[in-house]
Amino acid sequence: MKTLGADHYQELLLSDRPLIDLRAPVEFAKGAFPNSINLPLMNDQERAAVGTCYKRQGQMAAIELGHKLVRGEVKAQRQQAWKRFLDQHPDAVLYCFRGGLRSELSQQWIAEVGHERPFIEGGYKGMRTFLMEQTDRITSETRMWIVGGMTGCGKTDFLKLRQDMIDLEGLANHRGSSFGRQVTEQPTQIDFENHLAVQLMRHRRAGQRQLVLEDESRLIGRVSLPLEMHGRMQQAPLVLLEVNQEERVERILRDYVTDIAAAFIRRDGDALGFSNFQDHLLSAMDRIRKRLGDQHHRELRAVMQQGFEDQLKGSLDAHRHWIQALLNHYYDPMYRHQLEQRLERVIFRGDHQAVHQWLDHKAQG
Known part of the structure; x- marks a missing residue:
């Protein structure tokens, strides 16, 4: 045997x-x-x-x-x-x-x-x-940097250009916000933890001297980060990406509107795919209704519905309107409030290029 x-x-x-x-x-x-x-x-x-x-x-x-x-x-x-x-x-x-x-x-x-x-x-x-032990050991022994920034600043795009990162949202198959659900289902909690542990083991085997992660709450959609690992992330230094609002709006438009619409259409066909895409975005808006307040929610939902009609005619301006309104009245105030509680952890700020250079320098030190 x-x-x-x-x-x-x-x-x-x-x-x-x-x-x-x-x-x-x-x-x-x-x-x-x-x-x-x-x-x-x-x-x-x-x-x-x-x-x-x-x-x-x-x-x-x-x-x-x-x-x-x-x-x-x-x-x-x-x-x-x-x-x-x-x-x-x-x-x-x-x-x-x-x-x-x-x-x-x-x-x-x-x-x-x-x-x-x-x-x-x-x-x-x-x-x-064994895998759970590896997650605990590697995250406790590896120098960790957390990349943060306002919604739409491109944290995921930034991380994908680095060899010393692990894409937590990619493993969770969720973008980590009310609008972050994907066309395909999230993994089970156990599958997420197992894949995360294997990625951490690969990171260590590759000889990486630091671990770069996106700033996340413990829950990414319906899966949660291991408690000890998330606790260490909450103590690690913060590096902030700073991007102008126009660029942020365009990135959100790409990630949450055009790319998701295309994914639904690929899966379900033109008519059903676009209908399911509309339901997907409207449900996301409905999930933050209490935080927006009834009147603001109704106004933005109406603009979003106009956006669907205009999208079929080739215009995305109405979508840009509700995205910018959400940033101004919901996401950005919430981000600033949360950041105030963590200012002592902020060690560097800059655009994508500057933060890459800073992290590269730290990796060599």
Whole structure:
């Protein structure tokens, strides 16, 4: 019985090695590891029945039931699914929840169809614990700079030009504001944390001397940053991007109007895509209704709806109008208030070029 122990965890996660997750689909859906595929030994119903049997009658009875449920044609189908994948990915590694009975039995059945593959000792639970420990260790040992600035100043665009950064919003698939939802769904909390840990490990392996992150609240959409990591971000020095308002309006127009409209249309077609895009933006406006106040909300919503009509005619001016109004009356006052509480952390301010130069100098020091 060939296994890979905890000393292999890092290499498995950083090498993009294909991983076969043997857990039931309901387990996989809650979270898995990058580069893993769900080819379960048991489906959700079978797993539930075996689990109930284990609680009531013990391990031996549960094992016996499992063999009764997964045999004959069912067993052959699962063996063929493993074989098809392993024929294409012969270096894949197996894992179940704890690296126990499911891994051992699957390994045996996979050998029957011509593949000898190792499984991971400790399974999902062991590697998940390892990843959380890595996040805590790396963020505690690495010098951290936090890039802030007013809404629309281009923090994400700025970060994408750097090798020493991690794009938290990219990992979360959310832009971090009321208007920040994307066309595709966010990852689960576990998937977000696992991918974040792997990115931090890659950052360390690349020999980066500092970690540059965007200024974020703990929640990015519906996923949250690890508590200890976010606490360290709240203590790290702030570097502020300063950009004129016209440029900010145009960037928001691109990010939240034209690009998102195009994404919906690509996914859903012209008519339905544009309709879903309208619902997307109107819902975002509705989510900040209480903060705007009823009258201001109604006014901006009306301008946004006019913007949709004008957009179909080739004009984006109405969209620019509500964006500028939101900056003037909502986002900028809120940002200034929050910044006042953190002025002692501000270590540098400048445009994109100046901040890049400053951070590059710090990386060499």
